[in-house]
Amino acid sequence: MPPGxxxxxxxxxxxxxxxxxxxxxxxxxxxxxxxxxxxPFRARQExxxxxxxxQLLSERLGALGDLEAGxxxxxxxxxxxxxxxxxxYPVLFFPVLFEEKAETALLxxxxxxxxxxxxxxxxxx
Numbered sequence: 227m228p229p230g231x232x233x234x235x236x237x238x239x240x241x242x243x244x245x246x247x248x249x250x251x252x253x254x255x256x257x258x259x260x261x262x263x264x265x266p267f268r269a270r271q272e273x274x275x276x277x278x279x280x281q282l283l284s285e286r287l288g289a290l291g292d293l294e295a296g297x298x299x300x301x302x303x304x305x306x307x308x309x310x311x312x313x314x315y316p317v318l319f320f321p322v323l324f325e326e327k328a329e330t331a332l333l334x335x336x337x338x339x340x341x342x343x344x345x346x347x348x349x350x351x
Contacts, residue, residue, distance in 0.1 A: 274317050279307050282324050295335035302327035 283303045287296050306323035310316040 271316060272311075275307060275310065275320060278317060278320055279303050279324070282321060286328055290332075294338075295332060298331040298335050299328055302331040 283299065286299055290296060290299065303324055306320055306327045307316075309323050310320040313319045
């Protein structure tokens with residue numbers, strides 16, 4: 227039997243056994259929800275995260291003399307802050323994330339400088 231016909235036959239059998247089920251509803255129950263706004267806590271946490279980010283970034287930039295790598299460090303700090311912010315404890319996670327991102331950014335800046343040096347040598351020759 228083709229699949230379409232089987233569905234029609236099945237539907238007919240089900241309709242033959244159809245019976246009404248009486249419904250009864252209990253009294254309406256109401257309650258009031260008063261959520262606590264999370265804004266003050268998150269705002270304070272955001273300020274702490276920004277202060278920590280500025281402190282760690284200034285320490286790293288102070289030890290670094292390269293301006294271009296400084297831009298990459300700033301981007302790394304922003305990336306680390308964004309990743310830390312989605313965790314439950316952003317101020318706790320930020321320093322580790324920043325160190326990882328900063329190391330990656332500095333390695334990338336170093337590789338870019340090496341490529342530039344080799345490119346200069348090729349252009350001069």
